[in-house]
Amino acid sequence: MKVLIFGANGQIGQHLIDEMKSEGLHEPVAFVRKQEQLENFKNKGIQARLGDLEASIDEIANEMTEIDAIIFTAGSGGATGDDKTLLIDLDGAVKVMEAAKKTDIERFLIVSAFGAESRERWSEELKPYYVAKHFADEWLKNMDLNYTIVRPGMLTNDSSIGKVLIKENIKENDPMTIPRVDVAKVLLASIENENTYRKSFDLLTGKDSIKNALEKISSIN
Numbered sequence: 001m002k003v004l005i006f007g008a009n010g011q012i013g014q015h016l017i018d019e020m021k022s023e024g025l026h027e028p029v030a031f032v033r034k035q036e037q038l039e040n041f042k043n044k045g046i047q048a049r050l051g052d053l054e055a056s057i058d059e060i061a062n063e064m065t066e067i068d069a070i071i072f073t074a075g076s077g078g079a080t081g082d083d084k085t086l087l088i089d090l091d092g093a094v095k096v097m098e099a100a101k102k103t104d105i106e107r108f109l110i111v112s113a114f115g116a117e118s119r120e121r122w123s124e125e126l127k128p129y130y131v132a133k134h135f136a137d138e139w140l141k142n143m144d145l146n147y148t149i150v151r152p153g154m155l156t157n158d159s160s161i162g163k164v165l166i167k168e169n170i171k172e173n174d175p176m177t178i179p180r181v182d183v184a185k186v187l188l189a190s191i192e193n194e195n196t197y198r199k200s201f202d203l204l205t206g207k208d209s210i211k212n213a214l215e216k217i218s219s220i221n
Contacts, residue, residue: 001107001191002027004067006053006096007074009037011157012111015184016071017046026191031063053092061099069107070100071187082128090132094139101143108145109187112137114153114176114202117169137200148190149200152183160185165206166213176204185210 003020007013008030020028030041030048041048049063053074064070072093076084093110100108113133115121122130140147153176160181170176186203189210190196195217206213 001025001068002029002066003069003071003191004029004031004049004064006031006070006072006092007111008032008041008048009034010073010075012073012155012180012183012187015181016073016187017041019181019184019188021046023188026069026188029067053088053095055095057095057098057102060095061102064099064103064105067103067105069191070096070105070109071191072096072108072110073187075111085128085132089129090136093136097140097143097145100145106146107191108140109148109150109190110136110140111183111187112149112151112200114151114204115169116151117200121169141200146197147200148196148198150183150186150190151200151202152178153202153204154178155180155183161205162210163205163207164210164213165204165208166201166217168201170202170204178203178205182210186214189214 003026005013005016005028008017009032017028020026028046030046031051032038032048033052038048038050051060051063074088076088116130116133116137137149156177156179158179160179193214195214199217
C-alpha cells in the first residue's frame, strides 16, 4: 500500500516513516506544509507532497492521487493556542477525512488522545485539545471509511519496548505512558490488520507483543 502520512514531520510521523521503510511492505508518502520539509524527505528517498491542513478540502484532495491509505498523526502542538488546536486537530482532521472520501480512499487511521472518548476522562487544563480529538474521532466513526482510532497514553521519547496494552478504555488513575516509536509500530501493524478495522482503542505500554495485542482486539466495540 502507498500510505499518505499527515504529520509526517512530527515525532510519531518520523518514527512511522522509518518503521515503514524498514519493514518494506508499504510505501510512505509524507504530507508536509513547508518546502524545506519536502526537500528533506525527498533527499532521504521518501516521496513527499506539499499541502496545508488549513487549505480547502479540494486542495488537500489534490495531493491524494495514487494513495491507498491515510494515517493522520498531525497536531497543532503544545506551543500553539486553542485556535490552532481547533483548526488542525479538529477541522484539519475532518477535512482530510472529507478529502479521503472525495478521492475514494477507504482506509483511514488516526492518532487521538488517551481518554478522548469520554468527557469524564478529560483533564481540565487540556480540555480544548480533548474536545478537538473527541469530535474528530466521532466524525470519523460516522463516515463511511474503514477507520482505526488509536488513543495513546502519555508519549515518551524512550526506545521501543515493543510490549503494549490495548483496550477499549483503561481507567486506572496513575500516569501511563508509551514510547512514540511503539505508537508508530502499532499504526504500521494495523494498516492491513482486519482486527483493527472500524475499531478505537487506548494504547499503553503493557505485557503483550504488538502482534498478540492486535489479535485480541476483535472484542472491542
